[in-house]
Amino acid sequence: MGYSIMQLKVKDTLREHDLRNTSCREEVLGILFRENAALSHGEIEKELGSRFDRVTIYRTLKTFVDKGIIHKVLDEEGLRYAICRDQCSGPQHHHDHLHFKCTSCGLTNCIENVAIPYIALPPGYKGMETSLLIQGVCPECNRKN
Numbered sequence: 001m002g003y004s005i006m007q008l009k010v011k012d013t014l015r016e017h018d019l020r021n022t023s024c025r026e027e028v029l030g031i032l033f034r035e036n037a038a039l040s041h042g043e044i045e046k047e048l049g050s051r052f053d054r055v056t057i058y059r060t061l062k063t064f065v066d067k068g069i070i071h072k073v074l075d076e077e078g079l080r081y082a083i084c085r086d087q088c089s090g091p092q093h094h095h096d097h098l099h100f101k102c103t104s105c106g107l108t109n110c111i112e113n114v115a116i117p118y119i120a121l122p123p124g125y126k127g128m129e130t131s132l133l134i135q136g137v138c139p140e141c142n143r144k145n
Contacts, residue, residue: 006030006033006034007026007030009033010026010029010030010033011026013029013069014026014029017067017068017069018067019063019067022060023051023052024048024051024052024056024057024060025060025063025064027048027051027052028044028048028057028060028061028064029064029069031044031047031048032044032064032070032081032082032083033083036107036109037082037107037108037109038073038075038080038081038082038099038107038108038109038110039080039081039082040077040078040079040080040081041054041057041058041061041079041081044057044061044081045057061081064081065081068084069083069084070082070083070084071084073099073108073110073131073133074131074133075099075101075108075133076101076133076135080108082108082109082110085110085112097110097111097112097114097115097116098110098111098112098114098116098132098133098134099111099131099132099133099134100133100134100135100136100138101133101134101135101136102135102136102137102138102140102141103135103136103137104137104138104141104144105138105140105141107138108133109138116130116132
């Protein structure tokens with residue numbers, strides 16, 4: 001039985017980041033690759049069912065964040081996780097991009113082609129990462145109305 005394109009992408013990503021292939025890592029990464037929106041720990045846990053415990057999923061997500069495979073997205077409902085794509089990956093890895101939360105469908109998406117303006121912090125503060133969340137109606141929901 002051959003691998004699907006998604007399975008190959010998952011295995012390649014784990015190998016590129018020097019991570020062992022475990023069933024939890026493969027399934028969590030597969031879910032995140034498949035979705036076009038950021039997902040919460042609870043949403044990922046629900047999709048996995050009872051195959052993995054909450055702590056194993058949390059550790060898997062933390063490992064992926066630490067390795068730069070995914071990044072955290074904070075919206076009004078809490079912490080979510082999204083695959084690092086385009087500007088967010090590669091040698092200039094950063095997560096300083098816009099996030100958009102649709103008030104109609106509830107999905108939170110990364111918008112990477114819009115730059116967040118530089119914010120000058122007061123002396124003594126050192127910024128590590130910038131996060132900007134805009135709420136409104138996504139193109140898909142806007143077409144429905």
